[in-house]
Amino acid sequence: MGWAGPMNPLLDLRLVFVTGKGGVGKTTVASALALFASQRGKKVLICEVDARGDVAGFYEAPPTGFVEKEILPNLFAMTMDTEASLREYLKLHLRIPVVGRIGPLAKAFDFVATAAPGVREILTVGKPVYEVRERHYDLVVVDAPASGHVIGLLAAPQAINNLVKVGLIRSQTDWLLEILSDHRTTGLVAVCTPEEMPVNETVELAARVKDETTVQLSAVVVNRVLPELFGRQEERVFDALVAPEPSAKLDELAGGDAGPLLDAARLAVTMRRTRSTHLDRLRQGIDGSVPLLYLPYLFTRSHGLRTTRQVAASLGEELGY
């Protein structure tokens, strides 16, 4: 394939966790990444960790369950369900077939999981990692928990390793760790917006990922970047335009009050400027080897397949395709 420029290796990974502070567009980016990879001909699974999430909605598909379903060509989706995952885990790894209702066992397991954090997370993380190990898909994208909680998920196999000395679950953590720690296979993508708090949280997350997990931070996606309205000289023109006489002239020539238009443009310029200071902080706070990918602000506030396609296209461009 004749590409001149280097492409970001993100799509060479086989397992990508997507996280971010609430409200920054984590699920949008996860959905768009999965869609873009599937459009490139990869067989992709998107796995939603939060059972109350709505990944399917981003493709305008009916809600998904634990069983993977092809919702667009090459694109499969599933929603995590700890009970179903436990059942599958017992059958596949421990060769314990559970027939009939698993309810009481799952409930018991729930209590153990409450006492031993990491056990529940193992099931959550175990399913997508298993799909990667078995090579059922070219790429598995996990719409992971928000940045406050993703560390607990990614560090779970290590935590279990430290906590549980023997037993089958212990032997299971070895292959989980191996896949999660392989930087050519697994990566974490942090989504943020160029705003005060999301940037703080992303910088904090990057440090914690490094200190507390073996997973690599593969990219930071900066979402909702506002367009630059004016170049330097154009900005001088704009500043002159809002002065009393030129703006009165504009009103007269255009035949109406252009005040709101000028106010809106000024708001857009200020917003962009405030955001660019946060972007600078982000660049300083993140290891220079982690690529930053920029996605434009979409002036729609809509969501659904159309938006996901738009974001996928922007993401593809940023990745160098």
Added chain:
Amino acid sequence: MPGGRDGPGGSGSMDGLLATKEIVVACGPGGVGKTTTAAAAAVMAAVRHGSKVLVLTVDPARRLADALGLDGIGNTEHRVPDEAFRAAGIKPRGQLWAAMLDTKESWDALIRRQAPDAQTRDEILANPLYQNIAGRFVQSHDYIAMERLYEIHADGDYDLIVVDTPPTRNALDFLDAPQRMADFFSSRLLRWLIVPYRSRLVNVATRPFYQIADRILGTEFLADISEFFILFQSMYDGFVDRSESVGRLLSDRRTTFVVVSTLEAVPLREAEFFAEQLTSRHLHLGAIVLNKVLPSYLRGSESTALAQSIKDGASALAAELSPALTAVDPSLGDTDQIARVLGEVADSYLNFQVVALREMEERSLLSVIPDVLVTVPFFDTDLYDLRGLMRLGEQIWD
């Protein structure tokens, strides 16, 4: 006696709500300015009502320190110094205190309080499972937040406590946390777990569970679990009582919930879901705060037509405007450049208008209407110092 009833409030304003309640729980989806709104409400109550106000953040991401411009306030309550207010040109009538929740520290404090004796206390604090629960476990965070709120309220030091919470999906957990903790300690399964090892395989009912659990987790780990629960059981009564008290406090008349959202579709649906949950649990929905709403001048239909005509006639307009601009600065006469600026101004207006109109549509579709419904405009700068919090606070106040 809180000095807060002399304001102009009453039913239907945040002023009135904050003057009559003792606990305000701010909740809502992530990224909507919840933490900032909670801080702003607390600042306003301290400044205007002359109350002693505490703002308590339970969010793991430690944003309140940023929002208040304070570094490193920890688990202990910390007074925002008068100098900080003076520097911001504000004269508070009351006091503002702030605290963040350190989960590990709060759990340790709880164990020290509840443990029946020193030996049990030390054994629990040293147990590897306990250390994991206290340090990492997300839901333990929810529980300890409620427990801490209860503790602070019971001490009676504050006229008003404003609590910030994790995003809604967690905030539901956070409402359920006291009940779940009580259920947990009263469960039969817990009793199974702490059955002495030898008698486990004899009991027909529990045998299958143990066989599977042994195979999955290993005997040693199960022994750790048993030890942990046996130790914890000594605090059973204390925990159950406490959980129930915490639950009662949340549904008390002195407690109210403020749901914060933006007018974006996804967060707003989450906020509505949460508001409905509150109502169905008979909890008091005090207010909905709609944050970061774009200014109303973006919605004028006359401006739309004007933007369209400026966009279409940019070149002609630029030529005619050029003299007025060169009068300001002789170097600004390039008509192509002026036309580009006019085009960008018009385009940008039309772009933002799409968003502004959709916001109003979302607002009109709101299914839950509380007594207090506040719309806060979009601020073009970040509000993270006291002055900024006051600016925001004034918007939500009346």
